[in-house]
Amino acid sequence: MKTSKSITRAFCVELQQELSIVAARREYFSQEPPRTRFSFLCSTEACRARGVKITGVRYDVKPQEHPTFVAAHFRANPNYQHHADCEWVDEADGVEDEPKVKETEEETALRKAKRKLDDYIDVFDPSLKERGKPEPSSVTADKPVEDSPATPKAPSDAPKSKQPTETRTNNLERLVDSFRQAQANLSKEEFALLTLRIPGQGEVSLRSYFRHIKFAQVSDDRRVLYGGGLVERYGTGFKFKFFDRLQGKLVTLYVSPAQMQAYRSSRYISELLSHADEVRFFTVFALGTLAQSPSGKSFSVEIEDLRHLAIVLGPAKKTAAD
Ligand SMILES: [Zn+2]
Structure with missing residues (x-):
């Protein structure tokens, strides 16, 4: 069968x-050059068994500001048919524009907006769980923390065998990519219309969860500051x-060599x-x-863990030839 949902996870053969x-992009660029590309199989086991x-x-x-923004994403390979039980195959395929439940105009607009994104995030969990402390040599250690599989949202007595799923992550860079694509597209x-659920914080609009540094406020520590x-x-x-x-003062973010050395994806x-x-x-x-700062002359953004930092390259400098 053909997939009809945005594929947000896949099984990496090499890893x-x-x-x-x-996460695949981070692993790719964490390789020592020359880097090798990865092969991906469908995340559903029945598909994987068929080599889909x-x-x-x-x-x-690398993530970069670009006038024609194209987010990194997964795409179905047209040469492969997916199993009927595949999580990316929608049984309601073809009638997706006519949902069974009556929705309000706003719900319809939201559903359509979400479908324009490759990786819409429903829940972002910013907590830094200890179990996620990865061992330097193991790439699998990151998995439970970085990207949890989608969890069923609908009540268990729902008649459909495949329930609507929600996308949940604690990978800030993934949330940032989704935010950037939403902004661009x-x-x-x-x-x-887009909202985001933060455990312990409730539902906020995606837009309000990101605050440009020029509007930042001291003590406002529950948002993504960017600029x-x-x-x-x-050194490192x-x-x-x-x-x-901010208030005429310089704002900095300092990452020490020790912090870098301790970070798995440094x-x-x-x-x-x-x-x-x-x-x-x-x-950033x-x-x-x-x-x-103690002197009162500047501000600093302090992060507890480098997993709470994402960096995007700005546009390329014009060369002398331009
Ligand atoms: Zn599949």
């Missing part, structure tokens, strides 16, 4: 685990200086930062706390 495309391949698109391209009205700026390296560590000032971060000379700026997304 022998199921992951999101964002999935195509990974743009996971070998949806109208303002559609974007405003463009430049990076200074301090770095200091990010936001372009925008090679991926270093790889992104290595393009400092080629890009006009970096955009951080789930942290804004604090005023």
